[in-house]
Amino acid sequence: MQVVTQTSIAEYPLLSRGKVRDIYELDQDTLLIVTSDRMSAFDVVMNQPIPYKGAVLNQITIFWMDMFKDIVENHLISSSVEEFPEKLQPYHEELQGRSVMVQKAAPVPIECIVRGYITGSGWKDYRKTGQVCGYELPRGLVQSQKLEEPLFTPSTKALAGEHDENIDMNRAGEIIGPELLRKVKDLSLDIYIQARNYAEKKGIIIADTKFEFGQRNGRIMLIDEALTPDSSRFWPADQYQPGKSQPSFDKQYLRDWLEQSGWDKNPPPPDLPREIIQETTYKYLLAYKLLTGKDLLQGGTHAS
Numbered sequence: 001m002q003v004v005t006q007t008s009i010a011e012y013p014l015l016s017r018g019k020v021r022d023i024y025e026l027d028q029d030t031l032l033i034v035t036s037d038r039m040s041a042f043d044v045v046m047n048q049p050i051p052y053k054g055a056v057l058n059q060i061t062i063f064w065m066d067m068f069k070d071i072v073e074n075h076l077i078s079s080s081v082e083e084f085p086e087k088l089q090p091y092h093e094e095l096q097g098r099s100v101m102v103q104k105a106a107p108v109p110i111e112c113i114v115r116g117y118i119t120g121s122g123w124k125d126y127r128k129t130g131q132v133c134g135y136e137l138p139r140g141l142v143q144s145q146k147l148e149e150p151l152f153t154p155s156t157k158a159l160a161g162e163h164d165e166n167i168d169m170n171r172a173g174e175i176i177g178p179e180l181l182r183k184v185k186d187l188s189l190d191i192y193i194q195a196r197n198y199a200e201k202k203g204i205i206i207a208d209t210k211f212e213f214g215q216r217n218g219r220i221m222l223i224d225e226a227l228t229p230d231s232s233r234f235w236p237a238d239q240y241q242p243g244k245s246q247p248s249f250d251k252q253y254l255r256d257w258l259e260q261s262g263w264d265k266n267p268p269p270p271d272l273p274r275e276i277i278q279e280t281t282y283k284y285l286l287a288y289k290l291l292t293g294k295d296l297l298q299g300g301t302h303a304s
Helices: 053-067 085-093 120-129 169-176 180-202 252-261 273-291
Strands: 014-017 019-025 032-035 076-078 099-103 108-116 146-150 206-214 221-224 232-236
Touching: 014 252, 019 221, 032 053, 032 076, 032 085, 053 099, 053 180, 108 180, 169 180, 180 206, 180 221, 206 273, 252 273
Parallel strands: none
Antiparallel strands: 014 019, 019 032, 032 099, 076 099, 108 146, 108 206, 206 221, 206 232
């Protein structure tokens, strides 16, 4: 499997090139999403890619979407390059394992975040106010503690270069309507709880996660990425110790190095040392193997 930093598919229009994904329009109803090995941190794309990261994100998303397809429809059409249009076949090697053909859907304009443990911005808010996104929590919680019940904490979807903003349920209802909010909240909590319980048996704690939903012909769909190390906090279960920050399978390792490097978090970013790249790659590949039981580099991938 080759490392892919950027794609250039001349046969179809490029709709967007985000921090990680290149999205092409195949026709009026169909998109091609290619998940590159670009790595972003603090909203800045690093100079060096993280090998195989894009394939890990793509394959984990396919794994979860297949697992939960009876709970919520998803936008996947195919992840098998052999089933893609003929014009894409010359790009077979760079698309293999890291691309999906999907139905177009109108994105629901909020981020659907579920927090099962108190960490990150939730921990910061709790220390200041005793609340997380409007939820009053018990006193005396410690960092990384498991919450009695997972919390649905929506946020706005920021424009490129801006940051998402945590919002309460009233504001979320104003944005998308109370009925749609109820549906995506229930779906988010249901999927998270089932995924968390599954992952714990595989040695991974999913501390929190972010879902994206879309609508097509009046139907709600799970879209974008789902329950990956980029959209979630993955912690090794055998090292979990509440009361402090946790080791992780996600890019927190790389973020920690950047924090200690003296970088001011504005472009250009510092070059990543080889050992940081290698260790981050290892963490992504291990998360995939623990969850799925497959070795990505030995050809173990999920097709839909």
